[in-house]
Amino acid sequence: MNIQQAKQEILNTLRAYLQKDAQGEYCFPMVRQRPLLLMGPPGVGKTAVVEQAARETGIPLVAYTMTHHTRQSAVGLPKIAERDYCGLHFSVTEYTMSEIIGAVYEAMDRTGKREGILFLDEINCVSETLAPTMLQFLQNKTFGNHRLPEGWVIIAAGNPPEYNKSVRDFDIVTLDRIRNIPVEASVEAFLSYGTERKLHGAVLSYLALKPENFYHVSRDENSLRYVTARGWEDLSRLLQSYESLGFPVDEDLMGEFLNLEKTSRDFGDYYRLYAKYGRDYGVREILAGEADEALLADRQAMARAGDFTERFALVNLVLEQLRRYAAAYTGADARTVALHETLQTLFRQTAGAEDFLKSRRAALETKQQFRLEDADALSGQEQVLRTLERWCLEAKEAHRGEGTALEVFLKERFEEQLKDRKKEIIRTAGAIDRAIAFLSACFGDGQELTLLITGMTGCKELMAFIARHGSDSYLQLSGRLQCQKNEETLRQLCRQAQNRQ
Numbered sequence: 001m002n003i004q005q006a007k008q009e010i011l012n013t014l015r016a017y018l019q020k021d022a023q024g025e026y027c028f029p030m031v032r033q034r035p036l037l038l039m040g041p042p043g044v045g046k047t048a049v050v051e052q053a054a055r056e057t058g059i060p061l062v063a064y065t066m067t068h069h070t071r072q073s074a075v076g077l078p079k080i081a082e083r084d085y086c087g088l089h090f091s092v093t094e095y096t097m098s099e100i101i102g103a104v105y106e107a108m109d110r111t112g113k114r115e116g117i118l119f120l121d122e123i124n125c126v127s128e129t130l131a132p133t134m135l136q137f138l139q140n141k142t143f144g145n146h147r148l149p150e151g152w153v154i155i156a157a158g159n160p161p162e163y164n165k166s167v168r169d170f171d172i173v174t175l176d177r178i179r180n181i182p183v184e185a186s187v188e189a190f191l192s193y194g195t196e197r198k199l200h201g202a203v204l205s206y207l208a209l210k211p212e213n214f215y216h217v218s219r220d221e222n223s224l225r226y227v228t229a230r231g232w233e234d235l236s237r238l239l240q241s242y243e244s245l246g247f248p249v250d251e252d253l254m255g256e257f258l259n260l261e262k263t264s265r266d267f268g269d270y271y272r273l274y275a276k277y278g279r280d281y282g283v284r285e286i287l288a289g290e291a292d293e294a295l296l297a298d299r300q301a302m303a304r305a306g307d308f309t310e311r312f313a314l315v316n317l318v319l320e321q322l323r324r325y326a327a328a329y330t331g332a333d334a335r336t337v338a339l340h341e342t343l344q345t346l347f348r349q350t351a352g353a354e355d356f357l358k359s360r361r362a363a364l365e366t367k368q369q370f371r372l373e374d375a376d377a378l379s380g381q382e383q384v385l386r387t388l389e390r391w392c393l394e395a396k397e398a399h400r401g402e403g404t405a406l407e408v409f410l411k412e413r414f415e416e417q418l419k420d421r422k423k424e425i426i427r428t429a430g431a432i433d434r435a436i437a438f439l440s441a442c443f444g445d446g447q448e449l450t451l452l453i454t455g456m457t458g459c460k461e462l463m464a465f466i467a468r469h470g471s472d473s474y475l476q477l478s479g480r481l482q483c484q485k486n487e488e489t490l491r492q493l494c495r496q497a498q499n500r501q
Helices: 003-017 046-057 071-075 099-111 131-140 187-196 201-209 229-245 251-257 261-281 283-287 293-305 308-348 353-369 375-397 403-443 447-457 460-469 472-500
Strands: 036-039 061-065 078-085 088-095 116-121 152-158 179-182 216-219 224-227
Touching: 003 036, 003 046, 003 152, 003 179, 003 187, 036 046, 046 061, 046 116, 046 152, 061 099, 099 116, 099 353, 131 152, 187 201, 187 229, 201 229, 201 261, 201 308, 224 229, 229 251, 251 261, 261 283, 261 293, 261 308, 283 293, 283 308, 283 403, 293 308, 293 403, 308 353, 308 375, 308 403, 308 447, 308 460, 353 375, 375 403, 403 447, 403 460, 403 472, 447 460, 447 472
Parallel strands: 036 152, 036 179, 061 116, 116 152
Antiparallel strands: 078 088, 216 224
């Protein structure tokens, strides 16, 4: 199965294992809760989907890479205890708590949640001394004398032996106590994920154009060659960072992430073209409404004269810019809503603003440590908290830091925040209208517009914006293209009927 299907299986399993009856008891006995083992090639996103599943179910995640552990850290250290048995006194060996089990209890204390995920990565690459202990844990859910608390689900991940020389085979006793979930590389799943995570447009459009170059692992006598999903995502992030800083991007940089010369060279050529088209067309200026009529006419003529690759890249440049607008609006909207809710809570409570902010900071640090929410959500909460901390400091400096004066001051600042949100709505709506108008002028209702609509529809943030604020241009174009599709379907039916006569 692909990585998205594996994620859904994890979510289904969590709901099944953690379901409770009317008395609050788990419906699924812990002894029958087989650990999940995600087995697949490196870099396909096994760790990422476990983190996503934890966030979506709202439970803490404790993660360990098992290659970094010894038997002592997993089982605990021996200690001497005094015991009386049958009237006789003995010195016996006991073990301190496992570091891993201890981390689970810490997560429970810090989050106040009794359920969670214990994720053990590279499970089949443990050291020789730790291997028997890990097999015992998968079978019995205990490290030494310490059992995993009820309500915690074990998920493990590993690579098949063809990808890692350190892999150890599981015996039949262990295999019969786990759920083996094979995971395969899938470019479709990665493109869906990449769109949601706002990866670089050059990466997304290149892989849509050449999906066969998405994943590769091979070994010859001299070296190992590989291209993975992780490599594409990390390269995407670095390209975005380099571009924002104005750093040059060369082919050697591509090779640091895409360890296959043919692919790194091919993507390097495409990236240079993509960047060139971005400069030549000035998509940002067009969508911002900064291009005059003469410039628009020139760019439209240039687009009509372009080959397939140029047209494909242009549409993706437009989509990438639209996603940025939608992301900026979504961030501003989420911060505004969160600020409003937090301010309402602050105004209702009796403690001072300083104590309130300290408690919020501690709660946020707990979420960050145990990855209870995704990075974007945590970043947004961090921004909200910093904004409130700054506003409260400004109020204090203006001698309005307490009581009614503070409340009035914060409400004034919030009104300014609402104005910023309104600006993002106007900017995003205008960008959508200009994008559709520009590409329609370039290509009519050709396949490029179908690509645009498909890309817009696949962007959750754009669709959320349109659903909330509307877009006549989007709805009109969708309607025209759907009519064309229906007409073509009718023509095909007519041709089929004619051929049968």
